[in-house]
Amino acid sequence: MAIQTKPIPALYTVYILRSTVRHASLYIGSTPNPPRRLGQHNGTARGGAAKTSRNSLRPWQMVGLISGFPSMVAALKFEWALTNPHLSVHIPSDSRLSRSTQVKANGQPRRPSKSMVSILSNVHLLLRVPSFVRWPLKLHFFVPEVYAAWQKWCATAAVPLRPSLEVVTDFGGAQTSEGEPDDYSAAPLAEESESSDELEQTKTCGIHALPLDYEPIKDYVAKARGIFEFEREGDCVVCHRAIKSGEGLHAVCTNGGCDGVGHLSCWSRHFMPSQGLDNILPIQGWCPKCHGEIxxxxxxxxxxxxxxxxxxxxxxxxxxxxxxxxxxKAKV
Structure with missing residues (x-):
């Protein structure tokens, strides 16, 4: 049976959902398309989870998410660990922050109740464990008080996160449904033009500003295709040996204007010295040709x-x- 292989997805996220009606009601999920998924949770699109289908809790809003997962399976693993921190094998028993104090009828541990603080603390923990620490993950926050809670936890955490972990905030478009701002007041709008401008702005903020396709790396992809289609690889920028077209794995510098190509193994060895010998997966480095960061x-x-x-x-x-x-046509 042939193994199905796919490229690293343009976007796959694990998100935190909060009810705008009852802030204590929270939900964790995963999706490659946050705007569409939010619409499903709020009933404006087909699909969604049964736990978010109660009209008394709608509308929901995505207050934060984690992106950068190398595959759908990777995101699902992280989602399950975040939803079940009391059971996840990715968390050592002596490091658990959430523990079950009750059991189900079948004898299995009951999932402990969650709060925004418990979710954020477990996100912090999972980003430090060996299973996920070297993944190229990025944190996004869309609501100021949730980001403030994150900062407070980080300030008191005994173990800090790696410095290269990127944390992004976008408070201009906290959404509760696809294309709808999080203000559900019934106050009439003063001018139609202003409402159109505000609606257009929400589509370029928050979860609507996330790249759902490969468009952000289009120029990079075009550059790489041109190099390999016309066999312009040249010599490896790391080991300086000739690169044989069509043989082995070769990677291209990500910086615009640089056509540096290298053996994948050479790039890896070049990136690794500054990251310690115990690490087996690079995070970042610099190009020997253009000296730009990669x-x-x-x-x-x-x-x-x-x-x-x-x-x-x-x-x-x-x-x-x-x-x-x-x-x-000219008339005669």
Whole structure:
């Protein structure tokens, strides 16, 4: 049976959902499309979870999420660990922050009740454990008080997170439904033009500003395709040996204007010395040719897209044909 392989997804997230009616009601899920998924939770689109279907708790809003998962399975593993921190094998027993104090009828431990603080503390913990610490994850917060709770926990945590972990805030578009701002007051809008501007702004903020496709790396993908299609690899920028086209795995510098290509193993060894000998997966480094910084995750996303996602690349780089202008027939 052939193994199905796919490129690293453009986006896959684990999100935290909160009821705008009852802030104590929380939900954890995963999705490649947060705006669409939020619409499902709020009943404006088909789908959604039974736990979020009660109208008395709607509308829901995504207050934060984690992105950068290398696959759907990876996101599901993180989601399960965050939902079940009392059982997850990714957390050592002596490090658990959430413990079960009750059992179900079948004798299994009952999931402990969760709060925003408990979720954030377990996110902090999971980002430190060996299973996830070297993944190219990024934290996003869309509500000020949730971000403040995160900062408070980080300030008191005994073990800090790795410095390279990126934390992003966007408080301009905290959403409760697809295309709808989180203000559900019935106050009439003063001017129609202002409401249109505000609605348009919400579509470019918060979860609506997240890249759902490979568009952000389009130029990088086009550069790499041009190099390999025309066999312009040259010599490895790390070991300086000739690169044989079509043999082995080769990666391209992510920086614009740089056509540096190297053996994947050479890039890995080049990135690793500054990260310690115990680590087996690089996080970031610099290009020997242009001396620009490179994120290992960006390089791997392009590499897997080139090797496993020809259809996705063709779609991304497809140029739209321009329609010829209609020429009006001259009247005699």
């Amino acid at each position: 994120q290992w995750s960006d390089m791997m996303k392009e590499l897997t897209l080139r090797l496993r996602g020809k259809k996705e690349v063709d779609k991304l780089l497809k140029t739209k044909k321009r329609r010829a202008p209609n020429k009006a």
